[in-house]
Amino acid sequence: MTESATSTDGATSTDRATSTDRATSADRATSTGYRRAARLLLRDTLLDAARELLGQRPWAQITMAEVASGAGVSRQTLYNEFGSREQFAQAFVIREGERFVADVERAIDAHLDDPASALADALQSFLESAGRDPLVAMLLADDGTGGMLPLLTTQSAPIVGWASARIAASMCNGWPAVAEDDAQLLAEALVRLAISYVTVPAPGGTQSATADAVRLLGPFIDRAIRRAILGQAH
């Protein structure tokens, strides 16, 4: 019995085009493309299931079996996809960080002409969505028994590295003139500050934090841009 529970609203949708063999009348490349897509879908579904469970109780009290059944998938599949519980938790935190990265990338694309505005936009939307996030609330309420705090703090080196690399790449992409060094530096600072503001919010709320960050980093951005323009002219 595997406890057929559920699926409230869930996001999960296990239905998949069952015709795996046939190339769906499209180009052949889709075959490998399908594989990858299916794999990503699987990962996302599992991560989503964990997310929903985390809204109810801390990570330490959630079993891998629950995650698997929440995703409508066997436990074995979960282990095949993410080696261990620890690795799964790591992947989860990274995926949540993905929202942050996505916010920043969207902001960059929306303000290709004005990096300072992009910064404001990025931090604002991220901090606001993080503030509404029940997961973040649970993390903040964690007194150490929750089990996920270290991942965001003492063991967050992988997340910081990954997120800042992604953001730096986006910056270089959106603002090709900016030096790679500057982008990397700004990206890492942004990530560190974002984590800091999530774990201990600014007393004045998110817009205060955003305004502060812009005021603080604005001069650096201005200088970077000025250097970029000079470099181009040269």
Added chain:
Amino acid sequence: MTESATSTDGATSTDRATSTDRATSADRATSTGYRRAARLLLRDTLLDAARELLGQRPWAQITMAEVASGAGVSRQTLYNEFGSREQFAQAFVIREGERFVADVERAIDAHLDDPASALADALQSFLESAGRDPLVAMLLADDGTGGMLPLLTTQSAPIVGWASARIAASMCNGWPAVAEDDAQLLAEALVRLAISYVTVPAPGGTQSATADAVRLLGPFIDRAIRRAILGQAH
């Protein structure tokens, strides 16, 4: 300023002004001065005892009785001085943060002419001493069972507030021309970045972190100084 640097291992005195002493007479002042000094000595001794114990095992496994006897003092005295275990832990973290503040203040005083150098000096010496600190190492190794991680992360709002206020005051003192807003902003960013760099070190080591911070915040400082000079001229 107002910092009586101690010659020995590092019992920096936290001076709390709160002079409630209504002047009764001159000779009385000596007595009150002694009182205060004795009180501070007591606090420091207790905190030092805790520090030594923390070098051996995590906070969760240290009892108040051990701290008291380590300081050669009765348990009751400990409770009289710091209300509860939680408050003691808080005070301890703040006292450790005192080193950070002291480093920054010293750096400010040593570079009254050049804030950027002061920033570099401050962060460099702090990160280096923190890197050598066995306590910090223990905190970083903490998997959540240690019991002190939340104080430095999710519950670090008091520390951030206190440290940045102190540093901002020192900045305003050392560089009177700088706007209070700018000092406050820079101080808070410095504190947040310092905490971030302690919990997840920069891959390139402390000097890399310092160089990064200087490069990042340098433009802001330059602009603040430029504004300060203009303000003076006006």
Added chain:
DNA sequence: ACTTGACAAGAATGGAGATTTTGTCTAAGT
């Protein structure tokens, strides 16, 4: 002011046994 001894309430500890969970494996099913 500091210490000592005592105190209740609550937290931790330990031990022994049952139960769960993790991580891996295999034999199937699609």
Added chain:
DNA sequence: ACTTAGACAAAATCTCCATTCTTGTCAAGT
């Protein structure tokens, strides 16, 4: 191929209980 159910050992967790320890606060002694 990919997934699944079933089974498995090893490790972790839970339960229940009794016991000890710790916290926080007394009052009285120095």
